[in-house]
Amino acid sequence: MLVVHQRCRRFPKLSIWGVLVGILLVACNKTPDIDPNIAATLAEEALEFKEIAVATPEPLPNFQLRDQRQATFTPASLKGKWTFIAFGYINCPDICPTTLAEMNDLEKTLHKRRETDSTIPKNIQIVFVTLDPKRDTEDELLKYLAYFNEKFIGVTGSVDEIKKFCDPLNISFSYEQITPSLYGVEHSSAVVLIDPDTRYVARFTAPHFADDIANWFLKIVKL
Amino acid sequence: MNRILGSIISIFLAAICITSSHAANPDLTLSNAWIREAPPNAKVSAAYLTIRNTGSTPQILLSVNAEHFSHAEIHKSELHGEMARMVKQENVEIPANSSVSFTPGGLHLMLLEPATAPKAGSFIKLSLRFSSAVIDINAEVKAAQPGEHEPTHQHHDHHDH
Numbered sequence: 001m002l003v004v005h006q007r008c009r010r011f012p013k014l015s016i017w018g019v020l021v022g023i024l025l026v027a028c029n030k031t032p033d034i035d036p037n038i039a040a041t042l043a044e045e046a047l048e049f050k051e052i053a054v055a056t057p058e059p060l061p062n063f064q065l066r067d068q069r070q071a072t073f074t075p076a077s078l079k080g081k082w083t084f085i086a087f088g089y090i091n092c093p094d095i096c097p098t099t100l101a102e103m104n105d106l107e108k109t110l111h112k113r114r115e116t117d118s119t120i121p122k123n124i125q126i127v128f129v130t131l132d133p134k135r136d137t138e139d140e141l142l143k144y145l146a147y148f149n150e151k152f153i154g155v156t157g158s159v160d161e162i163k164k165f166c167d168p169l170n171i172s173f174s175y176e177q178i179t180p181s182l183y184g185v186e187h188s189s190a191v192v193l194i195d196p197d198t199r200y201v202a203r204f205t206a207p208h209f210a211d212d213i214a215n216w217f218l219k220i221v222k223l
Numbered sequence: 224m225n226r227i228l229g230s231i232i233s234i235f236l237a238a239i240c241i242t243s244s245h246a247a248n249p250d251l252t253l254s255n256a257w258i259r260e261a262p263p264n265a266k267v268s269a270a271y272l273t274i275r276n277t278g279s280t281p282q283i284l285l286s287v288n289a290e291h292f293s294h295a296e297i298h299k300s301e302l303h304g305e306m307a308r309m310v311k312q313e314n315v316e317i318p319a320n321s322s323v324s325f326t327p328g329g330l331h332l333m334l335l336e337p338a339t340a341p342k343a344g345s346f347i348k349l350s351l352r353f354s355s356a357v358i359d360i361n362a363e364v365k366a367a368q369p370g371e372h373e374p375t376h377q378h379h380d381h382h383d384h
Contacts, residue, residue, distance in 0.1 A: 091266055093261075093268055093298075
């Protein structure tokens with residue numbers, strides 16, 4: 001309960017949800033006539049939300065990166081939009097393409113649900129930040145991302161600039177030699193959500209499932 | 224007549240091929256093999272399959288070859304907390320009377336440096352070298368379907384069906 005109160009204070013937009021979670025937790029623990037299965041589901045959902053939502057969202061510090069079409073990518077690129085950001089590298093055979101396929105599905109899922117639910121925001125963008133700028137140039141990102149979804153924004157910059165962008169999002173990465181001729185990037189597999197005020201508000205950890213992320217996203221935007 | 228004879232010989236040869244690959248080790252069967260269609264400029268891709276060992280002794284997968292790729296390795300994607308990394312596997316044991324599945328987000332065959340990026344719908348021959356036999360399988364190249372990866376997330380068992 002302490003956590004919920006804390007979030008109410010620091011994250012005013014989430015206060016309604018915080019109160020709801022509080023009520024649910026109390027109901028699950030103390031009310032004898034609530035269906036135990038429903039109670040368990042609600043309690044699990046509340047706990048999961050606690051893991052996803054960022055307790056103290058703050059606007060991102062300044063950064064200066066570039067997208068795959070050579071345009072600058074700065075906080076202004078995030079302003080006024082809900083942005084999902086995935087991190088990875090082109091030579092990643094398994095996890096990164098899996099995440100990007102789910103992100104493509106997320107975009108299509110939200111688009112489809114918008115046909116019957118006009119409250120779903122249209123100002124959504126999906127960004128892939130390379131953690132391997134040495135190999136993943138703008139041109140390579142352009143070709144790579146077009147395979148998944150032409151609307152995806154690919155972002156690169158110097159390793160230092162990328163690190164500066166990743167730090168406040170708790171995304172860490174390091175390089176490791178996989179074979180004598182090939183290095184890989186060990187990296188955080190999370191997808192983060194930035195709100196239209198450029199605040200980091202939620203974090204989705206792998207494995208990612210488009211439907212689940214869409215459901216949580218719709219809860220977050222309605223707060 | 225020649226054509227019919229040719230067909231008969233082809234069928235006969237095909238039958239020999241199938242029999243011979245299985246005769247090498249009747250306990251091992253490979254199934255559900257597929258290769259992730261990679262974006263055109265990716266120098267890596269991954270193959271997935273299920274290896275079943277119906278015998279009473281464990282079998283060891285030692286190495287892999289893939290047509291059209293300069294080399295292939297056995298890898299495992301591991302999540303330590305949130306950190307994802309690939310770990311090269313020297314070999315993989317298929318215990319007696321059980322099967323091991325290679326799936327996105329877990330064990331996979333890492334395929335490196337394709338001659339040309341294989342397109343969805345094509346087939347690529349994988350050769351798996353076990354301690355007791357070499358077994359080939361044709362793997363279909365296809366685009367990954369959402370939700371088709373390791374459903375290990377504790378709260379999401381509805382993805383299992």
